[in-house]
Amino acid sequence: MSTSENPLVKLLREYARPEAANFGLGLLALLLARIPQRAPAFVIGVAFDAVLLSDRAYSLPLVPDAWIPAGQVAQLWLTAGVLAAAFVAQNGLDWLSSWFQNRGNVAMTHDLRTDAYDAATDLRMRYYDDSQSGDVMSIVHNDTENFGGIVGAVYSATNRVAQVVVAFALMALLNWQLALVLAVIPVFVAVASRVYARMLQPRHEAVRETVGELNARLEDSLNGVRTVKAFTREEFERERVAETSKRYRKNNWETIRLRLGFDLVTWMSNNVLGKVVFLLGGYWVVAGPPAFFSGTFTAGALLTFMLYSRGFLEPVKDLAVDTVDAYEDALASSKRIDGLLSDPARRVGSDEGDELTVTEGRVEFDDVTFAYEGADESTVENVSFTAEPGELVGVVGSTGAGKSTLVKLLFRFYEPDSGTIRIDGQDVQDVSLRSLRRQLGYVSQDPQLFDGTIAENIAYAAEDRFDTDEPADGIVRAATLAGAHEFVARLPEGYDTAVGERGVKLSGGQRQRVAIARALLREPKLLVLDEATSHVDNETEVQIQRSLESMAGERTTFAIAHRLSTVRDADRILVVDDGAIAAEGTHEELLERDDRYADLWKVQVGDIDAVSEEFVEVSR
Numbered sequence: 001m002s003t004s005e006n007p008l009v010k011l012l013r014e015y016a017r018p019e020a021a022n023f024g025l026g027l028l029a030l031l032l033a034r035i036p037q038r039a040p041a042f043v044i045g046v047a048f049d050a051v052l053l054s055d056r057a058y059s060l061p062l063v064p065d066a067w068i069p070a071g072q073v074a075q076l077w078l079t080a081g082v083l084a085a086a087f088v089a090q091n092g093l094d095w096l097s098s099w100f101q102n103r104g105n106v107a108m109t110h111d112l113r114t115d116a117y118d119a120a121t122d123l124r125m126r127y128y129d130d131s132q133s134g135d136v137m138s139i140v141h142n143d144t145e146n147f148g149g150i151v152g153a154v155y156s157a158t159n160r161v162a163q164v165v166v167a168f169a170l171m172a173l174l175n176w177q178l179a180l181v182l183a184v185i186p187v188f189v190a191v192a193s194r195v196y197a198r199m200l201q202p203r204h205e206a207v208r209e210t211v212g213e214l215n216a217r218l219e220d221s222l223n224g225v226r227t228v229k230a231f232t233r234e235e236f237e238r239e240r241v242a243e244t245s246k247r248y249r250k251n252n253w254e255t256i257r258l259r260l261g262f263d264l265v266t267w268m269s270n271n272v273l274g275k276v277v278f279l280l281g282g283y284w285v286v287a288g289p290p291a292f293f294s295g296t297f298t299a300g301a302l303l304t305f306m307l308y309s310r311g312f313l314e315p316v317k318d319l320a321v322d323t324v325d326a327y328e329d330a331l332a333s334s335k336r337i338d339g340l341l342s343d344p345a346r347r348v349g350s351d352e353g354d355e356l357t358v359t360e361g362r363v364e365f366d367d368v369t370f371a372y373e374g375a376d377e378s379t380v381e382n383v384s385f386t387a388e389p390g391e392l393v394g395v396v397g398s399t400g401a402g403k404s405t406l407v408k409l410l411f412r413f414y415e416p417d418s419g420t421i422r423i424d425g426q427d428v429q430d431v432s433l434r435s436l437r438r439q440l441g442y443v444s445q446d447p448q449l450f451d452g453t454i455a456e457n458i459a460y461a462a463e464d465r466f467d468t469d470e471p472a473d474g475i476v477r478a479a480t481l482a483g484a485h486e487f488v489a490r491l492p493e494g495y496d497t498a499v500g501e502r503g504v505k506l507s508g509g510q511r512q513r514v515a516i517a518r519a520l521l522r523e524p525k526l527l528v529l530d531e532a533t534s535h536v537d538n539e540t541e542v543q544i545q546r547s548l549e550s551m552a553g554e555r556t557t558f559a560i561a562h563r564l565s566t567v568r569d570a571d572r573i574l575v576v577d578d579g580a581i582a583a584e585g586t587h588e589e590l591l592e593r594d595d596r597y598a599d600l601w602k603v604q605v606g607d608i609d610a611v612s613e614e615f616v617e618v619s620r
């Protein structure tokens with residue numbers, strides 16, 4: 001596999017680079033710390049031979065012999081001093097290394113998290129049609145955090161490799177023949193860990209996937225907690241969560257079990273070989289070189305050798321188990337993050353394209369056809385109409401006829417399969433998304449409010465931040481036009497009232513009015529109201545309509561409505577049927593034609609007997 005295909009390497013190249021100084025200094029301190037770390041074993045060996053056994057002279061590398069005191073007690077003091085200095089130096093350097101490593105790591109993870117969030121908001125609507133937002137959330141949060149784990153793993157791996165190399169070199173200096181015997185271990189472990197890594201990879205991927213599933217399940221269930229309670233389905237939801245959690249538990253346990261199994265294999269092989277080396281070395285000290293070995297070996301040198309062998313075997317085992325595990329874990333997360341960052345559903349950038357300039361507000365649909373992905377039939381079929389500047393255009397039709405889809409195409413939430421949508425003669429496909437959406441005001445069927453105050457929610461539409469402590473004129477004006485000012489003013493905290501998550505502390509009608517105010521704040525050139533007044537009472541609706549009419553001529557407005565009275569006074573009404581425009585005209589013109597619109601009207605004014613047989617048949 002080439003490195004460019006490895007998502008972990010790819011992400012590290014991009015996100016670790018800006019933190020290179022921190023990571024580099026951290027690694028340097030880490031490597032330097034390995035020098036004093038090896039000193040104690042050496043000094044103890046020298047002291048053992050020189051002070052306790054009086055076998056050789058007390059001598060330390062880099063320390064002139066003249067500095068070595070003569071008496072045994074003084075030499076013991078020197079040993080203790082060297083040990084203390086080495087301890088301070090090693091721990092100080094390790095502390096510094098940890099400081100730089102963590103500093104770089106939190107910055108790197110932050111950059112990746114914000115980019116992943118950017119990518120998530122950049123994805124086209126169709127991505128969210130097929131994915132659960134909880135799973136995307138898990139990539140943005142859990143996987144980026146998990147990816148950060150690779151830094152710790154690289155550090156420990158470097159530390160371990162350094163320990164292994166240094167320990168091996170020192171052992172070889174003491175007794176190269178015995179060191180060669182120990183070298184069997186890394187070779188064996190390297191081969192075994194390749195097998196282990198291959199077995200581990202699918203397990204880590206399964207764990208990351210189930211973390212996403214669990215997150216999605218929890219989000220769905222907690223978001224719908226009111227429905228859960230209304231239907232007393234707590235038990236059912238608990239079981240669904242437990243079911244997903246069980247899958248996570250199973251995958252997690254399988255990964256841990258594999259790791260523990262491999263841990264055992266390396267631990268046993270290390271231990272057995274460690275004992276063999278001790279026996280060989282012991283025999284050598286006592287009875288001279290065994291078998292094909294040659295040379296002399298002292299008890300103190302054996303002691304140092306055995307101490308080094310610990311610093312050799314332990315890191316080899318950790319490299320094989322912990323480092324491989326951490327690598328596979330981070331790799332599984334990298335795949336998910338990279339998948340999100342380079343998803344084909346990502347937009348090419350919302351600033352690309354010409355700037356849309358709306359001078360009059362004429363909207364033309366020219367033979368537009370569109371089908372949702374995977375759908376057999378088109379939801380919008382050969383739709384052509386023109387909304388003249390400043391017109392109020394009513395869009396009516398039965399449920400599922402395709403009314404909302406029409407306006408979603410205008411916003412480019414989806415791209416038409418054929419045909420053209422033009423605003424003042426400019427094809428919306430050619431203009432930048434940002435400039436398009438900046439000029440459009442949108443109130444959806446189920447408008448989303450955010451946790452915060454009413455003022456903050458209305459000001460959400462503003463590019464420049466309003467000082468929401470003191471509701472600005474613009475906010476109050478928009479709220480008044482939307483018929484919201486009156487109820488807001490009656491609230492004890494007025495515009496500073498917190499609306500709760502998704503606006504739950506407001507009634508449906510209040511939420512809609514705040515959402516309309518938010519859309520009006522921007523003074524959009526085109527306004528789309530998708531069932532925006534469905535939850536308000538007739539009186540308030542009339543009030544909102546009057547406000548909108550008073551602005552008529554300033555902006556072209558589309559109003560999708562089930563309640564025909566909402567669009568009765570519209571300049572133009574489009575009757576949508578099965579994705580096509582079945583009729584177009586004013587209320588009076590459509591009534592005169594006495595077809596589908598006339599039947600819908602009769603139903604709504606309660607003149608059921610006058611409804612045509614055909615309408616009753618179709619409605620069945």
Ligand SMILES: Nc1ncnc2c1ncn2[C@@H]1O[C@H](COP(=O)(O)OP(=O)(O)OP(=O)(O)O)[C@@H](O)[C@H]1O
Pocket residue numbers: 129372373375379397398399400401402403404405406
């Ligand atoms: N994201 C989607 N993915 C796939 N199909 C969709 C999606 N959104 C809507 N549809 C389908 O497209 C059709 C038209 O939906 P649309 O929301 O445009 O209807 P509508 O006329 O606005 O209905 P209503 O009056 O009930 O809001 C429906 O059959 C619906 O199932």
